[in-house]
Structures are given as C-alpha cells and as structure tokens.
Amino acid sequence: MDTIVTERVWVVGDSVTTDAMYPAFAMKLPVPQAARHIFYELRPGWTDDVRPGDIVVAGRNFGLGSSRPVAALFRELGVAALVAEEFNSLFLRNAINHGLPALTVPGVTAAFADGDTMRLDFAEGWIENTASGARLEGGALPPLVLEILAAGGILPKLAREGYVPMPTKA
C-alpha cells in the first residue's frame, strides 16, 4: 500500500461537529448528493472548491457528535486524508472503516493554511509542509488499522472474507 500522499490542504477549526458535516437534512439524500452539504454552514460553497486528492486539516476534537458516516461523504468528494490536532474517537474509527486515512498530529493547524501542500505518511505518522519544510510527527497507526486502510475499508475487507456477497463501495 502506498502510504504517502502529497496534496493541497483545507484548514478548519476546533470541535467541528458531525452535524456541521452531515446535517440531518442530508441524511435523507443519496451519498453523492449528501456530500454536497459538508460544511454547509461553516464554509458554504466548499464542496465546489474541493478537488479529489485534497486533505482536510482540523483542530481539536474533530468530529464530535454522531455515528453518521461523514467519512463516506469525504470519500465521495475524493478527499485523500484527514489530519487533526485531535479526533473524536468515533469519528476517527468511522474514517478508518471507510478507508480514509486519519492522522492525529498536534500542531498541524499552526503549521498549515488553506492552499498549502502537505506531504504525509500515514503509516509512519509524519506530515510535512512542502513550502515551509516544517515537519511534524503524529502517532503511527497500529498495524490492525493499516490493514483496514490497505483493504480500502472494512466492507471490502469483509467482502474478501466472504461475509458480503460482492465487493461493496466503502
């Protein structure tokens, strides 16, 4: 598995909730349409600007709230990874289970601004600002988590193990 990503970042603040990313009205929509409402109130129009491969950077307590699978919406938009000062654990698990790398890196919001390019290795757990050269260490992801990411998420893994009739979209 290629664990290095180099892409443009978007930076959001502290305690961004799941309601701010996957509001109840979007839960009534199919995933491709629901994905158009991420940050609907926080950063209106963001889903028009984000490109496949982009990385979302957040502050503390990222993803406080519900079990609703926000990660599926980020994947739908092609977001390549999430990096935060701190994650809500349910939100972090959702990301991993949907095959979306999520890395905890204290100091990340001070080291990056919108539009910067980040190089990150989620297996070794480091990130780098390609312009400033600033390099920050996060925790490496446990092997068990890397296995899920390598499979593209937990549903493809289950499909491979014979629990699900056909490969499913994470």
Add this chain to the structure above:
Amino acid sequence: MGMTMIEKILARNAGLDEVSVGQTVVCDVDMTVMIDLQFATGWVQPLKINDPAKVAVIMDHAVPAPSVSDAAGGTRARTFARDFAIEKFYDVGQHGICHQVIAENGLARPGEVLACTDSHTCAGGAYNTAARGLGPAEVYSILCTGKTWFQVAPTIRYEFTGTKPAGVSGKDIFLYIAGTYGDATNHNLEFGGPGLASIPMNDRRTIATQGAEISADYSTFPIDDLARDFLTARGAHPGSYRAADPDPDAHYAAVRTVDLDALVPHVARPGTVSRNSFPITAIEQRPVNQCFIGSCANGQLEDLAIAAAIVRGRKVAPGVRLLVTPASQAVYREAMRAGYLQDLTDAGAVVTNSTCGACFGYHMGLLGPGEVCLTSSTRNFTGRMGSPDAEIYMASPATVAASALTGHVTDPRTLDPQQELN
C-alpha cells in the same frame, strides 16, 4: 497494576489478564445493536453473521417512516430480521429509542461489551456495560465477526459526595460537569462515590448518555443495590453477570469530586455543552419558541413524571410549543396509564410517538430560522434541530417544563414554592 472499570471489561473480553492505557486490543462483543438508519443507506444483506442471539435490531430514528427511503430501510430491516431469525427485533409498535429499549430489556449487562450504531450508546454505562457507539460499517463488521478492536483510553473518575437535592436531576449534574471541566476527548468517564446512592437509575442514564457530548469513549457506573434491583426487574439476574469494580489502585488521568449538596439547576447556552453550561441563576431569561422533552437522555418515565407534575393544572404560555417524546413505546404506555400524558396534553403539550425525530432535526418538530429552543435532549449544536439560524439551549426536563409555562428560561425552583419536585 490496578485497573479501572473499563480496563477490566476490555481485558476480560480480549482474553487478557490486564490491559493498560494506549494498548490496542481485540474484544469479543457480547451484544450488537443495529438501528433503522443502518438499513436505509448502503445496506447489503450479509451472507453470514456471527450469532443471531447476540444481535438486536431496534427501529427508532425514523419511525413511523417519514420518507420513502426510510420506509424501504424498514423493509430491509424486517427482511434481515426474518432471514437471520433475529429474536430481539423491536419493530414499530414494540419500538423505542434504542438506548431506552436496551435498558428496558436488560440488553446492556454489567461487565459486558455492547456495540450499537448510535453515538449515545455510552448510555449503557449506567449498567456497568462497556457500551459505545460505532459507525454503521463497524457495527456491520461486528455483526459478521463478533469482534472489534479498541484502544484503551485513560479514565477520568468522578466521585460524588453529599446528596442530590430535590429539583436537581442527572441533566443538571451532567451540565455542571461539562460546564466546569469541558471535553473528555479520547478519555473514559467513570462515576462512583458515596453520593451515588442518591442518584436514581434514570439520572445515571442521562449522565452516561451525555458522555458523548463531551466526546468521551465510555462512561460507566458501578453496580450498587439500586442498579442490581433495576437489572433484576429487567431479567438480568445477579449471578448471570460479573460486574466490573475498579481496583483500589487503579490509575486515573484525573479524579474529580462533585459535591451534590451544592448543585443547582444548570443550563447550556447554544452551540455546545462543553465549558458553556452555567447555573440557571446566571442565565439570561430568553423568550423561547419551542420546548422539547425527549430523547435517549431525557424521555424516560421519570422525566415525563416530573414534567407532568410541573404543568398539571397549568397552561403552556401563548406562542410556545411544548413537544414531549416518550423514549419508547413502553414509556408511552406507562405514562399514559399514570396520567402523565393527560396532564401534559391538557396543559397544551404535543405528545409524539417514540422516536429520535426532533432531537436530531430529522422529523417532527424542527426549528425555523431565528427561533429559540430549550431542550432536554442530547445536543445543542448549531443546526442540530433544524435551521442553523435557530438557537438551542439545554436544560433538565423540570427546567424545560417550567419554561414552557412562563415562555422564557425559568428556574423550576421559583415556579411555585408549594410544588414538590423530585
């Protein structure tokens, strides 16, 4: 080294003698609970599952179906329950908010691990269960394999001293904790101490449930006489479970004492409960448009009893909507039998069927732009209950009921000196 409640339960279910903070363990899951929403989007029926006896399916978030997509999800849930002979299937009519149904049926058992597709699953910690919410993909995986992994987080312990005053509820205790200490992200909460005996089971569940709002992993209580009797009445008999008490030399990230005698009703201002909850005496008397009593946290029978006692013989203020959602069909029926629903509706409240509906702004009772809501439900996030331009304050059912009568945020203790509150 000594272990906390959660460390003990995770160690047992991982087949280990001990675990320590930071360790990643793979645990057997004793009970897996799936909710209706899981079947509405992206559901694929599995070819095989681990053990139908360890699975429950509960219809709660979108019942009766407010959309065709939810109705189709219901059909898929019924097909799944039939094909895999799921006995613990709580379909519309026997339904309720999953954490209430879990409690009523003794599905959250002391010393066991419970996983469910809803973030407030930590509610089961009131019964000494290592219960937590997980995403639909992970719950699906546990359904298939019977296992998942956890990383052992540090634990914060709250020691209760004194006695809970009348008119102060679990909601007030939680809001005091959230307002004073803020988030507990990537931490577990553990409760105990000599004051615990004065906190009834419904209030413990409110506190455990709302651990989610301060971002905690688990929030657990010990098994005392009160908890034992509660569980026995719901079919979980002592001897059939092994409660997890913390070791005397367990290590905690922090130990904090809460003096119950000193507590007063609390209110959270809009946005978050974390460092944003205050004694009601410090809160502005905002006029309110909607008052809501319900949810997994505060739609319990005791909550409805308190609200009914406050509004009995009185009227909801003009221009105010009081919505009441019993947490389950069983609560609804009991509240009807006890006359609470009569009292509430006589006063002008609307009593809805049991569902998560208004709490998560999905159906029945959304807020419009510019409106102010006082809720006893779980979350006051921006946009949570409808328009992002609405403001959501949070308080206990007593405070919400009192405020519905006056039309502004009101301390229930000031409403009527003769009124005795529980």
